[in-house]
Amino acid sequence: MGMSTRFAFVGFRHSHIRSLLNLCRARDDITIVGCCEEDAATRSSLAAESDVEITHSDLRRMLDDVECDVVAVGDCFGRHAQRLLVALERGLHAISDKPLCTSLDDLTRIEELALKRSRVVGCIFDLRDAAPFVKSRELLLAGEIGEVQAIHFDGQHPLLLGKRPEWYFEAGLHGGTLNDIAVHAVDLIPWVTQLRFQAIVAARCWNARPPQALHFKECAQAMLTLENGAGVIGDVSYLIPDSFGYDFANYWRFTFWGTEGVLSAAYNSPTIVLHRNGETEPKSIATGRGLPGGYLDSFLREVRGQTDGLHLPSADVLHSSRISLLLQRAADSRSDDHPLY
DSSP states (O other): OOSSEEEEEEOOSSTHHHHHHHHHHTOTTEEEEEEEOOOHHHHHHHHTOSSOOOOBSOHHHHHHHSOOSEEEEOSOGGGHHHHHHHHHHTTOEEEESSOSOSOHHHHHHHHHHHHHHTOOEEEOOGGGGSHHHHHHHHHHHTTTTSSEEEEEEEOOOBOOTTTSOGGGGSTTTSOOHIIIIIHHHHHHHHHHHOOOEEEEEEEEEEOOSOTTOTTOOOEEEEEEEETTSOEEEEEOOSOBOTTTGGGOTTTTEEEEEETTEEEEEETTOSEEEEEETTOSSOEEEEOOOOOTTHHHHHHHHHHTTOOTTOSSOHHHHHHHHHHHHHHHHHHHTOOOOOOOO
């Protein structure tokens, strides 16, 4: 492979893919060779903008027309798998917006094909890149709070009904709120703590607000254990008030409880708060800059044959995706409520 890695993009029906597109544009070792959008309405809206030039309306046609090394996927969640499989079948590497896919069967096919073709699968798991969590990892692995025994995370989002893409509320295209959002925490926690997940204890999704789409269960909670017996509890509901949006103070807030202290970090906070046993005043620790674009750097290193010290290896992407899909399955199949009255 030459110095420049060639990317072809497919699907612009979620804004996340723009962040990857912009990261690619900013690098001199990446060439963007094509952009495909198969949805006619989205093509029309993109045509009115100046920052995305759609070159094709069919993925296979684009891959016939251009030579590329990587396919970047940003379509409706329910269509990610099909796009990824087309790329892998052609012997191309692939990187996707999260979630990677919406069914365990599709994930197995992706895993098998990536292994067979020796291709790398990446995902926009960018919480690993955020300064508060890069610093949290450093502090936790240095033993600042002893052994982690419990974790709580808030991953709530604003629903932004009327602004959020309409396909979210179409059956079969979203795939579940745990798989959509909790996958970020499922990916981050083992990386920050160096502890693997051991078991799913409970998971639940429910519909609280959009009456026009009762199948869209926008509220979600989960409970898991780590390999050392530590407990993890999280909420990823779409319940942040729209007026606060993504600036909400508790947006992606993680609290780690250890044998020697407590560490709290949030995406929107420039400081980490540390309460250590034996001290009577909390410490505020600056987070620093983080690793912007770290997931893409790692993906490119792996594509180019490097395997040492990867920030987000393909194996982690696939493993985190499987756990989040198992969480979603646990929520979708649950029947263990115990009424109190």
